[in-house]
Amino acid sequence: MIFRMKDRFGLLTMHTPIRRCLQALNREPQPTLSLFKDPSSLRSFSVAAFSNHNISSPLPIFTNSKPASAFGKWHDPRYFSTSKQDDHTKKADIHEEIEDEDDSDDNYDDEDEEDYEDDDDDECVSVSSSKKVYTAEEKEAEATAIGYKVVGPLQKDDQVFKPYEPAFAVVQIGSHQFKVSNGDSIFTERLKFCEVNDKLILNKVLLLGSASQTIIGRPIVPDAAVHAVVEEHALDAKVIIFKKKRRKNYRRTKGHRQELTKLRITDIEGVEKPQIELAEKPSESAKKEQEKVPLSA
Amino acid sequence: MNKKKVLELAKGFRGRSKNCIRIARERVEKALQYSYRDRRNKKRDMRSLWIQRINAGTRVHGVNYGNFMHGLLKENIQLNRKVLSEISMHEPYSFKSLVDISRNAFPGNKNVVVPPRKVTF
Numbered sequence: 198m199i200f201r202m203k204d205r206f207g208l209l210t211m212h213t214p215i216r217r218c219l220q221a222l223n224r225e226p227q228p229t230l231s232l233f234k235d236p237s238s239l240r241s242f243s244v245a246a247f248s249n250h251n252i253s254s255p256l257p258i259f260t261n262s263k264p265a266s267a268f269g270k271w272h273d274p275r276y277f278s279t280s281k282q283d284d285h286t287k288k289a290d291i292h293e294e295i296e297d298e299d300d301s302d303d304n305y306d307d308e309d310e311e312d313y314e315d316d317d318d319d320e321c322v323s324v325s326s327s328k329k330v331y332t333a334e335e336k337e338a339e340a341t342a343i344g345y346k347v348v349g350p351l352q353k354d355d356q357v358f359k360p361y362e363p364a365f366a367v368v369q370i371g372s373h374q375f376k377v378s379n380g381d382s383i384f385t386e387r388l389k390f391c392e393v394n395d396k397l398i399l400n401k402v403l404l405l406g407s408a409s410q411t412i413i414g415r416p417i418v419p420d421a422a423v424h425a426v427v428e429e430h431a432l433d434a435k436v437i438i439f440k441k442k443r444r445k446n447y448r449r450t451k452g453h454r455q456e457l458t459k460l461r462i463t464d465i466e467g468v469e470k471p472q473i474e475l476a477e478k479p480s481e482s483a484k485k486e487q488e489k490v491p492l493s494a
Numbered sequence: 495m496n497k498k499k500v501l502e503l504a505k506g507f508r509g510r511s512k513n514c515i516r517i518a519r520e521r522v523e524k525a526l527q528y529s530y531r532d533r534r535n536k537k538r539d540m541r542s543l544w545i546q547r548i549n550a551g552t553r554v555h556g557v558n559y560g561n562f563m564h565g566l567l568k569e570n571i572q573l574n575r576k577v578l579s580e581i582s583m584h585e586p587y588s589f590k591s592l593v594d595i596s597r598n599a600f601p602g603n604k605n606v607v608v609p610p611r612k613v614t615f
Contacts, residue, residue: 365585367577376577376584403573404581406588413595416572436533439526448523 336390343371343388345401351394351426357463363473364407366465368399368423377462382428387456391427397460399423405468412468421467428459544575551582555593556608565596 331339351357358380365378370385377383391397402421405412412418433455440449497515503525504511504518511521549559557565566573571592573581582589 367573367581369572374574374577376580403571404577404588406581406585411588411591413571413592415570437526437529439523439530441523441527450526 331390339390345370345388345391345397345399345425351396355396357396357424357426358461359464362465362470364405364465364468364470366402366406366421366423366468367404369401369403369417370399374403377423377465379462379465381462383460383462384457385460386458387430388427388458391458393427393429395427397425397427399425402467405465407468407470408473409471410469418467423462424464424466425460425462428461431457431459433457541575544579547579548575548582551579551589552593553608555590557593557597557602561600561602562593562596565598565600565602566592568599569595571595 360380362379365376367374367376369375370388373385375383375385388397400417400422402418402423403414403416405414405418405421412421414421435452435454438449438451438453441447500515500519500522501512503522506512507518507521507525510517512518545559548562552559552562573592578589578592581592
């Protein structure tokens with residue numbers, strides 16, 4: 198914004214910087230809103246405003262009362278707050294302040310924020326967050342669309358964790374497919390409607406296999422289920438997103454941690470799991486393998 | 495401290511690039527650029543690796559990758575290349591059943607030549 202002001206008043210470069218800045222302020226109260234949102238520009242602004250003490254004319258009074266308040270309490274929580282809760286509540290407060298003091302309608306950001314506030318006041322949801330309140334049916338529908346179903350929390354006396362069985366399944370969650378077996382743990386995208394220690398049934402099973410049978414679904418096997426337990430909701434390791442254009446003075450750094458869910462597979466249903474006795478010769482059990490083709494997908 | 499972070503990221507670099515900040519900063523920036531690009535390349539590379547593995551697995555049974563995938567498509571089997579490569583490595587019998595299904599669905603070109611297996615003495 199400061200660069201734009203210099204262009205506009207290019208002929209007036211002989212003026213003191215403070216007068217130029219204040220003229221801009223008097224003419225257009227709007228740019229100050231976006232101007233003061235950026236702390237770096239705010240800093241340079243304050244330096245320009247108060248460094249020059251040789252002005253003959255008295256300081257013009259700010260027509261907009263906002264700049265004074267912005268200078269006074271410069272604690273924009275968007276940049277300093279660490280907890281998300283504080284961000285939402287403080288953002289709501291600041292938007293209320295902006296509404297009170299700014300009377301013009303040229304700032305489109307403000308208009309959008311006002312609209313959101315009007316809609317969300319009934320639900321007591323803060324302005325900037327887009328938290329949707331899901332009903333139970335919507336949760337079920339979305340969960341089944343992704344490919345899992347929440348059964349319930351794990352009880353203390355549930356014997357869910359069995360020893361390893363030589364059977365595998367290929368299960369699809371969202372758009373990722375996993376070849377899982379009893380006792381495996383997999384990392385998936387964050388599953389929204391379950392907490393830690395919840396039992397899940399993954400019902401989008403594409404292939405089942407064991408020592409004696411292979412069941413191939415077209416595309417999914419009906420009446421097959423893979424049981425899993427949510428082990429944790431975690432964040433992935435941080436990746437640094439670094440963009441640079443050489444010789445153009447452009448360099449951006451950003452960090453990102455993806456949200457994951459760790460599932461522990463406990464049971465695979467729908468395949469025969471034959472008990473292989475050691476007395477049998479290994480070649481016989483290998484030849485027992487059949488192939489069962491389901492009638493309909 | 496940006497210098498400290500840069501030198502942490504420069505661990506394992508060659509020569510003065512791991513010790514001296516002016517050189518390390520350049521190499522670290524290049525390394526971060528490469529990692530940004532390669533996060534996208536990794537997806538391509540992995541898919542290419544899976545296709546190579548599936549190809550190898552199917553040619554053992556006398557079918558090539560293209561005909562195999564075409565047969566699976568015809569049968570509406572929606573297994574992706576990642577799990578197909580895993581099955582071809584670890585579950586040979588299940589993979590053979592998949593190849594048989596694909597061969598039934600799409601027998602393929604009569605002109606496909608399976609390279610003769612070398613008999614070792």
